Structures are given as structure tokens and as C-alpha cells.
Amino acid sequence: MTHLNQSIEDTLLQIGCKYLFPKDGDVLTLESNLIALGLDSMNTVQMLLDIEETFEITFPDDLLTYEVFTSLGTLMSAIQTLMEEKVSQ
Amino acid sequence: MNETKARLLLERSRTVSNDVLYRWAHDVDLNNRFPEESITALREIGLPGYFVPEEYSGYAGDFQTYWQLAAILGEGCASTALIWVMHCQQVLALAAHAPEVYSDVLSSVAKSGELMASVVSERNKGGDFFTAQAALIPDQEGFRMKRFAPIVSYGAQATFFLITVRTSEKSSPHDIQLVLATRQDGSITVEGEWHSMGMHGTQSIPMLFDVYVPPDRIMPAPFRRVALKSMVPVIHLGWAAVWFGVARGALCRFVQQLRSPQKAGRKNITSDLFLQRLSRLRMSLDLLEAFLKQTASQLDQYDQDSASFTTYESPTYIIWINNLKIAASELTFSLIHDLVTLGGMQLGYLQNDICGIERSFRDLRSAALMYSNDRLLETNGRLMIIERTSLPAIWNEESGA
Numbered sequence: 068m069t070h071l072n073q074s075i076e077d078t079l080l081q082i083g084c085k086y087l088f089p090k091d092g093d094v095l096t097l098e099s100n101l102i103a104l105g106l107d108s109m110n111t112v113q114m115l116l117d118i119e120e121t122f123e124i125t126f127p128d129d130l131l132t133y134e135v136f137t138s139l140g141t142l143m144s145a146i147q148t149l150m151e152e153k154v155s156q
Numbered sequence: 157m158n159e160t161k162a163r164l165l166l167e168r169s170r171t172v173s174n175d176v177l178y179r180w181a182h183d184v185d186l187n188n189r190f191p192e193e194s195i196t197a198l199r200e201i202g203l204p205g206y207f208v209p210e211e212y213s214g215y216a217g218d219f220q221t222y223w224q225l226a227a228i229l230g231e232g233c234a235s236t237a238l239i240w241v242m243h244c245q246q247v248l249a250l251a252a253h254a255p256e257v258y259s260d261v262l263s264s265v266a267k268s269g270e271l272m273a274s275v276v277s278e279r280n281k282g283g284d285f286f287t288a289q290a291a292l293i294p295d296q297e298g299f300r301m302k303r304f305a306p307i308v309s310y311g312a313q314a315t316f317f318l319i320t321v322r323t324s325e326k327s328s329p330h331d332i333q334l335v336l337a338t339r340q341d342g343s344i345t346v347e348g349e350w351h352s353m354g355m356h357g358t359q360s361i362p363m364l365f366d367v368y369v370p371p372d373r374i375m376p377a378p379f380r381r382v383a384l385k386s387m388v389p390v391i392h393l394g395w396a397a398v399w400f401g402v403a404r405g406a407l408c409r410f411v412q413q414l415r416s417p418q419k420a421g422r423k424n425i426t427s428d429l430f431l432q433r434l435s436r437l438r439m440s441l442d443l444l445e446a447f448l449k450q451t452a453s454q455l456d457q458y459d460q461d462s463a464s465f466t467t468y469e470s471p472t473y474i475i476w477i478n479n480l481k482i483a484a485s486e487l488t489f490s491l492i493h494d495l496v497t498l499g500g501m502q503l504g505y506l507q508n509d510i511c512g513i514e515r516s517f518r519d520l521r522s523a524a525l526m527y528s529n530d531r532l533l534e535t536n537g538r539l540m541i542i543e544r545t546s547l548p549a550i551w552n553e554e555s556g557a
Contacts, residue, residue: 088328105330107380108469109286111547112538131547 075122075146082117083139086110097140111136118142124149162221165201169228172197177232178405182509184235184357188350190313191357194236198229198269203240205266207248207390209255213266218459219452222390223397227448230401231408234519235357237401239271239310241394242358245387246272246318249334252386253377258336261316273314275337275365277307283527285383287329291322298370301335304347309360312346315339319365320379334375334382342367354518384468389455391527392477393448396484399523400444402516403488406495407437409511410503423500433498440487451480471539471548478532485523492517 076097083095087104095104106114119125124146126135135145176197184191198204206222208214217225222244229237247265250258264270277283278290290303301321308317317337322329337344348362375382411434414425424430458467467473495513496504504513542548 088330105328107286107330108471108474108548109535109538110330112542115542115547128545131542131545136547 072143072147075143075150078121079118079139079143079146082114082121085117086114095139097143098138100138101136101142106136118146122146122150124153157216157218157221161215162218165203165215166221166224166228168201169203169225172201173228173232177229177236178512181233181235181357181512181515184233185354185515188356190310190359191233191236191239194233194357195239195269195271195313198236198240202266202269204243204247204269204271205262207244207251208262208266209251212255212259212262214251214262219390219393219455220449223393223448223452226394226397227401227404230398231405233357234398234402234516235355237398238355238358238395241391241398242274242309243271244394245391246274246316248386248390249318249375249382250336253382254375257372257376261336265316270315271310271313272316272318273308273311275303275305275308275311275317275319275363277305279304279306281329283307284531285320285388285527286332286380288320288322288332289329291325291327292333292335292374293325295368298368299335299374300366300368301337302366304362304364306362307360308363309358311361311363312359317344317365332379334379335369336373336375337365337367337369341369341373353521354515355522381465381468384474385465388474389451389468389477392481393451393455395523395526396444396451396480397448399484399488399520400441400448402520403491403495404441406492406511406513406516407441410495410499410513413503413511423498430498433494437491437494437498440491444484444487447480447483451477469548471543475536475539475543478536481527482524482529482532482536485520485526485529489517489520489523492520 080095080097087095087099087101087106087110093099115126115131126145126149130145130149135141177191177194180191180193184194202215203225205212205214206217206225208216210216226237226241229240247262251262255262261272265272276285278288281287281289290301292299292301301319303319303321305311308314311317315338319335319337320332321335323331323333343364343366345364346361347364350356350359350361352360414423492513496517498504499511499513503511507514
């Protein structure tokens with residue numbers, strides 16, 4: 068894993084801790100299912116806005132899907148793509 | 157609920173509201189007490205069982221009749237009407253999501269008119285419906301629950317309590333269960349008094365619960381489903397209808413007074429300004445009535461169609477329901493505020509029973525504070541940002557949210 072990717076992962080896990088609630092002492096990982104961790108309509112919006120502000124990106128509509136919001140790992144992939152696009156522009 | 161049954165219940169409620177609720181509203185307010193006479197009158201026509209299924213001796217009521225009932229009761233006594241809609245919220249939660257589990261309770265509510273109170277408030281979190289601090293603690297075969305609630309409306313008079321609580325001590329504040337408790341389950345004590353600007357009759361007191369409940373008292377349906385499908389719409393529609401009724405009652409009494417031979421307070425009822433101001437009040441009522449009708453009709457349609465949970469999770473639906481509450485609280489208070497101006501010192505400002513405007517002003521001041529408009533506006537603003545995206549699809553039935 069590159070330094071940049073590690074940094075994205077760490078930041079994303081920090082953001083996730085604010086909106087997700089692992090049960091009975093489970094540890095938050097990139098594989099954890101977001102819905103199972105309590106992601107609902109309210110905190111999804113909050114988390115999305117937080118991610119967009121932190122990484123200075125905007126999620127296009129075609130990335131606002133269940134597949135992208137399945138886990139922090141799938142979210143991280145989308146963030147990486149959007150950041151790469153930003154750099155190449 | 158068939159049309160004949162609904163019409164009969166509306167007529168009976170109209171009589172009860174005029175003859176009992178309005179008669180006692182002033183005394184209830186003046187003496188800061190529970191409206192015992194009015195609640196007894198509601199029991200006599202079976203209103204506590206409005207949402208109870210027919211097989212358990214209830215009315216199995218619909219939303220269109222429900223809001224009209226709440227408005228009629230609100231015309232007579234804001235506190236009594238509010239108690240009824242808050243009770244209805246708890247009953248509907250049980251009736252719509254686990255009627256067989258709670259059949260004894262539902263039968264008892266319909267036959268004896270026992271009241272069911274909501275226990276949501278906690279220190280440091282206020283009345284946020286979607287979080288909880290206190291947790292269920294496993295104890296032998298069941299669960300122990302120790303919980304303080306700063307505000308429990310009609311808590312001293314209720315027989316049943318529907319309590320929000322965290323699933324376990326390790327659960328998140330969003331991982332909530334609904335638990336039914338009765339006075340036989342342990343210690344349920346009143347910890348203070350209710351001294352408020354208005355809504356005196358609701359007697360919304362602080363209470364301490366230290367109870368043991370068997371596992372079957374935990375609502376089997378997921379909390380979020382019960383909340384969004386039943387508890388949130390029924391309370392916003394009910395509150396809005398009560399406030400609408402309070403405003404309509406005060407305005408009607410004021411208008412009747414204008415043509416009464418013994419009219420109190422001199423009014424130049426032919427002045428252009430007076431007539432224009434008066435008609436603006438009616439416009440607010442008509443706008444709100446259309447909103448109430450449309451919402452009730454939509455909710456009844458969802459029920460008939462057995463709409464999926466996705467429908468109730470959609471941002472558009474949540475924004476609409478929240479807006480009903482916000483609009484009703486603002487329009488009705490603005491109306492009563494303007495009615496104080498029109499009524500002047502004699503009819504508007506003085507504490508008397510001629511039109512009940514002064515009492516309604518204090519009662520309706522609470523409307524924007526109940527599940528604070530600020531909080532709902534913030535929620536709606538947030539939801540608007542994603543409303544037109546495909547993001548809401550992530551909380552569909554398949555995802556199990």
C-alpha cells in the first residue's frame with residue numbers, strides 16, 4: 068500500500084468512527100458493512116459531506132450507489148478514483 | 157374503517173369536544189392539572205382504542221378520520237387532544253407491527269381505555285427519537301432497565317409505557333429497541349412536577365424507571381421500521397391536526413362572538429383592515445387543512461398498497477412529513493398571534509373563557525419546540541442535498557435497514 072493510500076484509509080476510518088457504530092466492541096475495518104454498522108439516511112448524508120470536504124472531491128450521482136456505500140473499502144476505492152481524476156485534470 | 161362508522165365517531169367526538177373538553181379546558185389550564193373529565197369522556201366513546209384492530213375490540217382507524225378527530229378534540233382542549241394523539245402513536249406502533257404479541261395490551265386499551273405513554277427523553281439528549289443512552293441489561297430470563305426520563309407526558313396517569321432503549325450496554329446510541337413496560341414490572345416513580353407556559357393538562361413530568369421485563373416485551377420489529385412507518389407520521393399528522401384544531405376553534409369562537417348580541421370587546425367589523433386581517437387567518441387554516449388531508453390520504457394509500465419500507469425511507473416522504481409538522485406549528489401560532497391583535501385586550505389578551513385565545517396562544521407556543529423545528533429543518537436541509545440522487549436506494553428492503 069502506498070503512503071497516499073494509507074493516508075486515505077486512516078482518514079476514512081477516522082471519519083467512519085464518527086458515523087458508524089460497531090456492535091459489542093467490534094473493530095471498524097475497511098470490510099465492515101456500513102448498513103450493519105448503523106448507517107442510515109441521516110448519517111449517510113453527514114458522512115458523505117464530511118468525506119467530500121475532507122478529500123476536496125464531489126461524488127457524481129453515478130457513484131452514489133449501494134455498491135459504493137457497501138463498506139469503507141468500496142468507499143475508499145471510489146475516493147481514490149475521484150482523487151486520481153482530480154490530479155489528472 | 158367504513159364511512160358510516162367514521163362519520164358516527166366524528167359526530168360523537170364533536171359532541172364530546174363541545175360539551176366536555178371545552179367546558180373543562182379553562183379549569184384544567186387554571187389549576188395546572190390532568191384533564192380527567194375529558195379523558196373519561198374520550199374513554200366513553202372508545203377513542204383510546206382508535207388504532208386497535210377490530211378483533212381486539214378497537215376501531216382499526218384510518219389516517220383521514222384520525223386527523224379530523226384530533227382537530228375536533230383540539231378545538232375543545234389542546235392538552236386532551238395532544239394526550240390522545242400521543243397515546244395513539246404508542247398504540248399504533250404495537251397494533252401495526254406486532255398485534256399478536258401485544259394482543260392482551262391492545263384489548264385492554266380498547267376495552268378499558270388505559271393510556272399508553274411514550275418514554276423517549278433522556279438527560280443530555282433531549283427528545284431525539286432516534287438515539288438512546290440507557291441500555292437493556294440481561295437479567296436472569298429477561299432484562300433490567302434503569303432509566304430516567306425528564307419528560308413523560310401524562311406519565312402519572314398512564315398504565316403502559318413504550319420506552320426507547322439501547323439494545324445493550326455495548327450498542328451504539330442508534331441501536332434502539334422499543335420496550336413495553338407496565339407498573340407491575342418494578343419501580344416507576346414520578347420525580348417532579350410540570351410547570352409550563354401552556355399545555356398544562358398534558359402533565360409532562362420527569363419519571364424514573366427501574367423495571368424488569370420479560371423478553372416478549374421487546375418489540376420484535378426493527379425500531380427504525382416502526383418509527384418511520386408508523387410513529388413519526390402518526391405523531392406529526394396528529395400534532396399538526398391538534399394545532400390546526402386549536403387555531404380553528406379559537407377563530408370560530410371569535411367569529412361567532414363578532415355577531416353575538418352580547419359581544420364582548422367592541423370591534424368595527426365593517427372596517428376594510430379588520431376584514432382583510434380576518435380573512436388572512438382563514439387562508440392559513442385552509443392551506444393547512446389541504447396539507448393535512450393530502451398527507452392523511454397518502455398515508456392511507458400506502459397502507460392499502462402495503463407500501464414497502466423504501467417508501468417510508470425516501471427523503472421526499474420524510475421531508476414532506478417533517479414539513480407538515482413545521483408548517484402547522486408556524487402557521488397556527490402565527491394565526492393565534494394575529495388573533496390576539498384582532499381580539500384586543502378583552503377577547504385576545506385577557507385570560508377568560510370567551511374565545512380561549514390567551515390559553516391557545518400559550519398552548520401553541522409549544523408547537524415549534526416539540527421535536528424542535530430547528531432540528532427538523534436541519535434534517536430536511538440535509539435530505540434535500542441527496543434527494544435527487546440515487547443514494548437513498550442504499551436503504552432498501554434488501555439492504556435490511
